[in-house]
Amino acid sequence: MATAPGRGGVAVVRVSGPAAFRIATALSGRRVDASLAGRFFHATFRAPKTQVRLDDGLVLVFAGPRSYTGEDVVEFQGHGGAVAPRRVLEACLAAGARLAQRGEFTQRAFLNGRLDLGRAEAVIDLVDARTERAADDATARLLGAQTRPFEDLYAAAIDLSSRVEHALDFSEDELPAGFGDTVRSALVDLLGTVSRQLSTAREGRLLREGALVVLAGLPNAGKSSLMNALLGADRVLVSNEAGTTRDSIEEGVEIGGWPVRLVDTAGLRETANTIEREGVARATELISKADLVVHLIAPEDAADGGGILPPETCAVPTIVVHSKCDLQATPGALAVSAKTGEGLEALRTAIADGLTSLAAKDAEETGADVTTRQKEVLMRAREALEAALAALALPDWVVAANELRVAAESLGRVLGKVYSDDLLDALFSRFCIGK
Numbered sequence: 001m002a003t004a005p006g007r008g009g010v011a012v013v014r015v016s017g018p019a020a021f022r023i024a025t026a027l028s029g030r031r032v033d034a035s036l037a038g039r040f041f042h043a044t045f046r047a048p049k050t051q052v053r054l055d056d057g058l059v060l061v062f063a064g065p066r067s068y069t070g071e072d073v074v075e076f077q078g079h080g081g082a083v084a085p086r087r088v089l090e091a092c093l094a095a096g097a098r099l100a101q102r103g104e105f106t107q108r109a110f111l112n113g114r115l116d117l118g119r120a121e122a123v124i125d126l127v128d129a130r131t132e133r134a135a136d137d138a139t140a141r142l143l144g145a146q147t148r149p150f151e152d153l154y155a156a157a158i159d160l161s162s163r164v165e166h167a168l169d170f171s172e173d174e175l176p177a178g179f180g181d182t183v184r185s186a187l188v189d190l191l192g193t194v195s196r197q198l199s200t201a202r203e204g205r206l207l208r209e210g211a212l213v214v215l216a217g218l219p220n221a222g223k224s225s226l227m228n229a230l231l232g233a234d235r236v237l238v239s240n241e242a243g244t245t246r247d248s249i250e251e252g253v254e255i256g257g258w259p260v261r262l263v264d265t266a267g268l269r270e271t272a273n274t275i276e277r278e279g280v281a282r283a284t285e286l287i288s289k290a291d292l293v294v295h296l297i298a299p300e301d302a303a304d305g306g307g308i309l310p311p312e313t314c315a316v317p318t319i320v321v322h323s324k325c326d327l328q329a330t331p332g333a334l335a336v337s338a339k340t341g342e343g344l345e346a347l348r349t350a351i352a353d354g355l356t357s358l359a360a361k362d363a364e365e366t367g368a369d370v371t372t373r374q375k376e377v378l379m380r381a382r383e384a385l386e387a388a389l390a391a392l393a394l395p396d397w398v399v400a401a402n403e404l405r406v407a408a409e410s411l412g413r414v415l416g417k418v419y420s421d422d423l424l425d426a427l428f429s430r431f432c433i434g435k
């Protein structure tokens, strides 16, 4: 079933494989073969043995290799709802099909060379996208914006690896003059590119997992009130007692196209209360992990800077916001009121701009974006390249050749040129059945 279950106008049952045309023939009563490729026709779907009428709809025909999976594919487009699509599906099974596994269509497409792993990942990211920006990013990768830099890297690594491998057949004084230096400088270049690729991991992570935005400040600064205001819901407890919030509370919300994990934290202060102290420790930890911190300062604390954030958190990008501006205006500063809603739009804009510039800062270095899986593989490649560089210094050509081969293999993994069954299973299990 290629469409989501439930009530809906249209449901699509998709069949892929060498028997697809035979199954379409059995259900539609019309002979389906490759001459219908790229066309569709209207048909009444019938159960193959009993000839009971199941639905009325369209049959779309795609002949391999020019289909999504690269195999012969037919799609039955019938009415949605609980019963008709299920009966069409059962008719396909009765005609000799079996149920697809999660992501099996895309997996076959990959195995048949219709798309590389980067694009397969983009497919699932597009299906999972919760915001327009995430969808734009997945679409760009699906359409191939991303694989280029990896292809170049892979080619460079293979080239370098084979040059060093070749050198193993010669003794040191048979090698051309300056050979070691040439290899070293190519290796340094490659290492630099891999490191830059790694530094672009952030935008992709922000889009897929959501940006961690932490509300921080002194007790009673109005963090919980602001959390509720940004969520448009009465989600967390608010009171005039200092130290109301202890546990950090996270909620998903979209801000300016970014999926955001917004976290309310305990007010930062020294306290003898063990529970509150634990809350403050958690808040501090979250702040240090945040992509962006919103440091909230109440009018009564403004004079002494609203409590400076803990030193371990000073590297985190921070937006300073003055709260409760309905009580007291702070000229020139970004000021909000959770009570009246004043300044909330400006704060949303500031958060979105902050995230955009974080992402842009990374992206401008290479123009590519890296998924978590690719990041692991790139880190492995970087390690191997560093080891190869160390071996060159000795020089130990055998170790250098080995490490270069590992690096090339790792980079090949990014593209799916080298892959394991475990990797495929992990990737395609993220898909829904029918994709």
Ligand SMILES: Nc1nc2c(ncn2[C@@H]2O[C@H](COP(=O)(O)OP(=O)(O)OP(=O)(O)O)[C@@H](O)[C@H]2O)c(=O)[nH]1
Pocket (backbone or CB within 6 Å): 218, 219, 220, 221, 222, 223, 224, 225, 226, 237, 238, 239, 240, 241, 242, 243, 244, 245, 246, 265, 266, 267, 268, 323, 324, 325, 326, 327, 336, 337, 338, 339, 340
């Ligand atoms: N007038 C006014 N009062 C506010 C505003 N925001 C919060 N308050 C009040 O300030 C007090 C503290 O608000 P909270 O949102 O609980 O503050 P907090 O930062 O979460 O405090 P802790 O959880 O104790 O760290 C409450 O009495 C709120 O009603 C605001 O925009 N305007």
Ligand SMILES: [Mg+2]
Pocket (backbone or CB within 6 Å): 223, 224, 225, 237, 238, 244, 245, 264, 265, 267
């Ligand atoms: Mg609170």
